[in-house]
Amino acid sequence: MRIEALKKQILAKKSFLCVGLDVDLEKVPEHIKAMEDPLYEFSKAIIDSTAAYAVAYKPNIAFFETYGPEGMASLKRVMGYLNNKHPEIFTIADAKRGDIGNTATRYAKAYFKTYNFDSITVAPYMGKDSVEPFLSFDEKYAILLALTSNGGSSDFQTQEVGGQMLYEKVIQTSIEWEGSERLMYVVGATKANALRKIRELIPNSFLLIPGVGAQGGSLTEVAENGLSSDVGILVNSSRGIIYASTDENFAREAKKAARELQSQMESILKNKNYI
Amino acid sequence: MRIEALKKQILAKKSFLCVGLDVDLEKVPEHIKAMEDPLYEFSKAIIDSTAAYAVAYKPNIAFFETYGPEGMASLKRVMGYLNNKHPEIFTIADAKRGDIGNTATRYAKAYFKTYNFDSITVAPYMGKDSVEPFLSFDEKYAILLALTSNGGSSDFQTQEVGGQMLYEKVIQTSIEWEGSERLMYVVGATKANALRKIRELIPNSFLLIPGVGAQGGSLTEVAENGLSSDVGILVNSSRGIIYASTDENFAREAKKAARELQSQMESILKNKNYI
Numbered sequence: 397m398r399i400e401a402l403k404k405q406i407l408a409k410k411s412f413l414c415v416g417l418d419v420d421l422e423k424v425p426e427h428i429k430a431m432e433d434p435l436y437e438f439s440k441a442i443i444d445s446t447a448a449y450a451v452a453y454k455p456n457i458a459f460f461e462t463y464g465p466e467g468m469a470s471l472k473r474v475m476g477y478l479n480n481k482h483p484e485i486f487t488i489a490d491a492k493r494g495d496i497g498n499t500a501t502r503y504a505k506a507y508f509k510t511y512n513f514d515s516i517t518v519a520p521y522m523g524k525d526s527v528e529p530f531l532s533f534d535e536k537y538a539i540l541l542a543l544t545s546n547g548g549s550s551d552f553q554t555q556e557v558g559g560q561m562l563y564e565k566v567i568q569t570s571i572e573w574e575g576s577e578r579l580m581y582v583v584g585a586t587k588a589n590a591l592r593k594i595r596e597l598i599p600n601s602f603l604l605i606p607g608v609g610a611q612g613g614s615l616t617e618v619a620e621n622g623l624s625s626d627v628g629i630l631v632n633s634s635r636g637i638i639y640a641s642t643d644e645n646f647a648r649e650a651k652k653a654a655r656e657l658q659s660q661m662e663s664i665l666k667n668k669n670y671i
Numbered sequence: 672m673r674i675e676a677l678k679k680q681i682l683a684k685k686s687f688l689c690v691g692l693d694v695d696l697e698k699v700p701e702h703i704k705a706m707e708d709p710l711y712e713f714s715k716a717i718i719d720s721t722a723a724y725a726v727a728y729k730p731n732i733a734f735f736e737t738y739g740p741e742g743m744a745s746l747k748r749v750m751g752y753l754n755n756k757h758p759e760i761f762t763i764a765d766a767k768r769g770d771i772g773n774t775a776t777r778y779a780k781a782y783f784k785t786y787n788f789d790s791i792t793v794a795p796y797m798g799k800d801s802v803e804p805f806l807s808f809d810e811k812y813a814i815l816l817a818l819t820s821n822g823g824s825s826d827f828q829t830q831e832v833g834g835q836m837l838y839e840k841v842i843q844t845s846i847e848w849e850g851s852e853r854l855m856y857v858v859g860a861t862k863a864n865a866l867r868k869i870r871e872l873i874p875n876s877f878l879l880i881p882g883v884g885a886q887g888g889s890l891t892e893v894a895e896n897g898l899s900s901d902v903g904i905l906v907n908s909s910r911g912i913i914y915a916s917t918d919e920n921f922a923r924e925a926k927k928a929a930r931e932l933q934s935q936m937e938s939i940l941k942n943k944n945y946i
Binding site: 459493496510523525541552555 | 736747785
């Protein structure tokens with residue numbers, strides 16, 4: 397998908413919501429569990445009930461991978477459904493892969509071709525030759541981990557490296573990489589202050605922002621500090637939407653939760669004169 | 672597998688060789704390509720011809736993942752064969768996963784349980800809560816990326832953080848983590864000098880050392896600087912062994928290449944009085 401199509405969708409749906417598909421079979425309602433492919437059926441129901449309010453979906457690959465080849469077959473089915481039924485939706489493989497050259501190209505092909513995602517999250521530790529292979533695919537994007545919202549982010553990401561924090565160094569270095577116009581960045585919503593500094597480094601890049609809701613980030617603060625001149629953020633919610641209820645009514649409750657977030661986003665976009 | 676069993680195997684086989692299974696279907700001989708599951712058949716032939724000389728195998732997950740659910744089914748078959756036929760062998764999922772809490776646990780379960788590996792390579796960027804979930808499985812190990820052998824390792828890994836290099840900071844920090852007795856480390860063979868500094872930080876930990884051969888690392892230098900009091904290193908070779916020939920005789924040539932490396936390792940172990 398071209399980035400312009402994503403931007404257009406954001407304005408049309410008045411939403412910058414990304415729904416995280418962290419499908420935990422232990423939290424899936426009994427009648428879904430009894431089906432032949434519960435990972436797929438649950439994802440499909442969530443997609444159907446929330447697609448009017450979301451511009452992106454982010455399957456968490458670990459939750460499929462943990463079930464082996466069958467889990468990956470479910471992922472493929474989910475992606476087939478998404479791309480077929482909702483071709484306007486931006487898709488993110490939350491895979492956090494990171495390896496060099498040849499191997500990185502295999503991961504890129506797995507997610508960009510075999511599973512047909514628009515983008516994949518990527519880890520920076522191995523440097524340039526572990527990220528550039530993801531940046532040579534037309535209309536495909538790599539979303540680089542910069543500053544995450546977990547406690548462990550202070551172990552290395554916020555350590556000082558030559559007068560700046562490691563995550564700033566990661567961002568600044570990555571700008572120079574071949575194909576960097578296809579780079580987006582993961583920035584945790586619990587770090588709203590850091591968003592301002594990040595926007596100075598990359599005023600126009602798209603940011604994928606997890607951590608709103610369950611993890612304690614504030615949507616208003618995120619918008620205040622993270623919005624670019626053409627919105628430029630995707631705010632992810634996973635558990636708050638897909639497990640809004642773990643009962644038979646899960647899809648309806650997921651819809652409500654997504655609509656509520658979309659409505660807050662619509663207000664923000666109106667207040668800031670984007671729409 | 673208990674680490675003691677690995678140590679015993681090293682002395683018994685007089686080898687600290689790990690064979691990397693980066694199975695590229697484009698390099699596989701025609702008669703294998705014509706089979707129903709060439710990824711499995713090629714891996715099996717390599718394992719059969721080299722198992723007398725190797726103590727560990729390291730499937731590169733990207734090379735299976737790129738073929739979708741079918742590729743992962745091949746991986747499962749390879750692991751079933753390895754664990755069944757060669758239970759003494761230490762197995763490494765070269766996956767370089769890295770995500771937090773709940774998600775990390777899913778990756779750990781995928782590779783430790785579903786695919787039944789003894790260990791998995793893990794990326795450190797997200798810190799403590801992205802690695803500790805891998806360290807709570809009995810007789811299973813996480814192999815943390817420290818200093819890699821690619822060009823991009825200078826982007827971040829060798830940057831100075833508070834008077835030491837980032838990879839040293841990673842190692843030093845990781846020692847404090849819960850379950851760190853189940854940590855091993857990836858250190859590229861092209862960085863033999865750094866090995867000495869690393870051994871000061873972690874005198875007893877196992878190191879997984881890729882980069883000997885094709886990537887230019889020297890086995891002698893690696894041994895000189897990396898060996899611990901009970902050997903404590905696994906030196907990986909992938910292409911140099913599995914593509915020693917891309918003809919029908921590939922298994923025989925792989926055997927020769929593995930035997931040659933094993934014989935060099937035997938000399939080193941004898942010279943250093945380990946055996």
